[in-house]
Amino acid sequence: MWLVVWRSGWHTVWSAVEPELKQRADDPDRVGATFGVGFDETVMNSATRRRRCRYITAAVDTATGQVIDVFDGRDANDLHKWVSAQPRGWRQNIRVVCCDPHEGYRKAIRALIAQGLLPAGTRLATDPFHIVRLANQAITRARQRTQQQTTGHRGRKGDPLYGIRKLLLMAAERLDPRGWQRLHQALKAGDPCDEVLECWQAKEQTRSIFKTTNPQTAVQRLDDTIAYCSDPDAPPELQALAGTLNRWHTETITSVATATTNARTEAANAKIKDIKRKARGYTNIGNYRLRILVATGHKPHQNTPTTRIRTHKTPLKRE
CATH class of the missing domain: 1.20.1320 (phosphoenolpyruvate carboxylase, domain 3)
Structure with missing residues (x-):
């Protein structure tokens, strides 16, 4: 009897699952109305002699912890470009934006409000x-x-x-x-x-x-x-x-008044780092984004049910 072992490379497997991942990530019903958004950056590739440190920014729903999207960079232009590309109906629901004391994020949010891309009543809060x-x-x-x-x-x-x-x-x-x-x-x-x-x-x-x-x-x-x-x-x-x-000063008081923090954003960032650690790092931002959204981009009620573990039962002794 012959045992045949099929060996498939990473590119072969990824080409098979990538269409399904893109379909799930681009599903318009995946992200609903969002009233609070938190932004936080994390390192995608560390700096070397030949390249600078590469950052990605995660946009997270501060109420549910759902990762809305991930985009390359952490500067004001990067955040401005991402928010501008979102549907107008989704942007008009935002009421609070929370971020770290990072001037790039604050500059982008103020510009978006001034340009009408975010509602005039949108408030910016900083993480306590x-x-x-x-x-x-x-x-x-x-x-x-x-x-x-x-x-x-x-x-x-x-x-x-x-x-x-x-x-x-x-x-x-x-x-x-x-x-x-x-x-x-x-x-x-x-x-x-x-x-x-x-x-x-x-x-x-x-x-x-x-x-x-x-x-x-x-x-x-x-x-x-x-x-x-x-x-x-x-x-x-x-x-x-x-x-x-x-x-x-204003952003700190807004955090108290709205009870907004970046706690769920930081928790999402921890999951993103776990994904990178398990894969031993990523070099393609598109593949990294798809993997993140599939793992953390679902709503709380869409969690996969856990398998029930059968406990060992001691057999009854016969008298």
Whole structure:
């Protein structure tokens, strides 16, 4: 008896499934009315000596987490081109656009609203996670700078500030009594000018902005944080943070007022990275886009039902 093994190359298999994938991706009923859209970029190809880093941007429904589409680039022109190519009826339903504190995205959204390609009442919101992340980065940079000034070297095991590098980034309400004790002792020993302490306090003030659902309260807390960071005697890291908070003031308050975040957009980006990791990378943006839309471009109620696993039952013993 002869056993015949057929070996097919990737191009042969892909040519067979590509028409079906394109049909599903281009289905007009795949994406319904969208009221909130989130944009976030991810790396498609890392930089090498012969090419620059290549980015792709995912457009995600902020309410459902459905990946609407993926397009090449992350600049203002790339986003403007993609939105302009979408059906007018779909664009007119958008009410909120959420993105990271990326000037390219904001510039494109403002231009689209001014040109009438998006409704005049469309509001732009920034992601709370990334705003708080900027405050965490200010702590880290102030800690590293203070470490160099006081010890003359990078953080090492046994250095006071290096030992609390994770405690400084932890939410205040999550610290237990032992954590508070370690924090106070390390700051007292390794922060002679209290600059790291000031950055930590600014971080907690930044977090408090998103702990309320009242826009007026959020405005007051944001203004107080900007004033605190803008003090002439404040560390340079806080002054840089104040500039960013001031530039994104309106978008930050919109995030609180509309309860809009990029959480589902970030979750979709994690799935996109998993797709690239399983395939060991992609070089063709068209193939990558089809694979992403088939895997993550469905609505929540279109999930494939999971197979029920039969549990092992112990047979009855005969008496």
